Amino acid sequence: MTSHDITLERLDGPNRTIEVADDETVLEAAQRAGVRLPYDCRKGTCITCVGRLLALEDGVSESDASGAEQPRDTDAFTYRRPPAALTDRERTDGYVLLCIASPRTDCRIEVGPRVRAEVGDSPWS
Ligand code: FES
Secondary structure, three states, rough: EEEEEEEEOOOOOOOOEEEEOOOOOHHHHHHHHHHHHHHOOOOOOOOOOEEEHHHHHHHHEEEOOOOOOOHHHHHHEEEEEOOOOOOHHHHHEEEEOOOOOOOOOOOOEOOOOHHHHOOOOOOOO
């Protein structure tokens, strides 16, 4: 079984790197590691667990003044079920529903209330 190192970054710290098997979700791995992440539905419909993909293992980073390409959730994760709470635009912007997302590569993800505040309310919750 393959696993990937996922670094969960918080604006106010501390950052934590957890090992996530490719058949488990980031939320499941975080709970196994004793890292608290917010969640509610665990079905991809409420947005409570949202994080934002910052960079992939290969160094692709968030879009900035240098014009670096921003990673998409489809570059880094497979979903157990459709992420209904996210729009295509939000997925393009790197937002990820950590309750149903399983990693395909090592990456860094911003988590915490600031990320949740950036995303609108789910139409399904
Ligand atoms: S906990 Fe509801 S979308 Fe992840």
